Amino acid sequence: MALTLFHCHEARSMRTLWLINELGLDVEVVLFAFGRELRSDDYLAHHPLGRVPCLIDNELTLFESGAIAExxxxxxxxxxLWREPGNLERPQWLQWVHYAETLTVHSASLTQQAIAISDPELRSATVRKLETKRLEKAIEVLESHLVNREYLLDSGFSAADVGVGYSLHVGRLFTDLSVFPKVYAYYNRLASREAFKQSLPEADAPNKIYTQDNYWLTT
Ligand SMILES: N[C@@H](CCC(=O)N[C@@H](CS)C(=O)NCC(=O)O)C(=O)O
Structure with a gap:
């Protein structure tokens, strides 16, 4: 088997796993708990920051989910799923593949505030409010773009939807996506894909980062 993916359930490595599943490729998934396990010397030899995703393809090691998608x-x-150089939609494809991170940085910060920082005293209501607002602003951009579109590109589903779809999968835990009807329908369209479902953890899987239906009504 050529591909090995280092993965944590529903972390950005889900973006890579989903894309691999869309492509119908074989992959060995090495699953980590989200936390100290990522900082072992063995893993740091693959990813210098000890984060996920990290993909090995024979002699090649890559970390950075947008680059891995490309x-x-x-x-x-x-x-x-690709729009190759020279394709008229190539610039848009690149933009949306990487816009996925514009969305996810806010969800990552909210994950830190709501989950990773376990001591409530150390959490910041200000950061949480600010990051929620910034996430919502970034989702508004999608809401406008998706008027009269089913997917980000006019030609249809692509890897850009996988990247952004993952970002919405996590973003919906921190803000009510149904407030954005086009985005809500788009996310549900993506979430009905078999390859997406194959990338999710089992409901009772151990070591999940997200264990609540959402984090915007609570804490
Ligand atoms: N921009 C990077 C971000 C990678 C990243 O920060 N991944 C998170 C999971 S979503 C991680 O591994 N965090 C572990 C940590 O910071 O300790 C990418 O898209 O690959």
């Missing part, structure tokens, strides 16, 4: 598409896609 690499997987240009190496393994038969033309459906």
């Amino acid at each position: 690499y997987l598409c240009e190496t393994y896609d038969k033309g459906e």
Whole structure:
């Protein structure tokens, strides 16, 4: 088997796993608990920051989910998920593949505030409010873009939807997506895909980062 993916349930590595599943590739998934396990010397030899995703393809090691998406598409896609250089939609494809991170940085910060910082005294209501607002602003951009569109590109589903779809999967835990009807329908369209479902943990899987239905009504 050529591909190995280092993964934590519903972390950004889900973006990579989902794309691999869309591409129908074989992969060995090495699953970590989200936390200290990522800082072992063995893993730091692959990813210098001890984060996920990290993908190994034979001699090649890559970390950074947007770059991994580009690499997987240009190496393994038969033309459906990729928009190759020269394709008229290439610039838009690149923009949305990487816009996924514009969304996810806010959810990552909110994850830190609501989950990773276990002592409530150390959490910041101000950071939480600010990051929620910034996440919502970034979702508003999608809401406008998705008027009369089913997917980010006019030509249809692509790896950009995988990247952004993952961001919404986590973003919906921190703000009510139904407030954005186009985005809500778009997320549900993506979440009904088999490859998406295959990338989710089992309901009772151990070591999940997110164990509540959402974090915007509580704490
Ligand atoms: N921009 C990077 C971010 C990678 C990242 O920060 N991953 C998080 C999971 S969503 C992580 O591994 N965090 C563990 C930690 O910070 O200790 C990417 O998209 O690959």
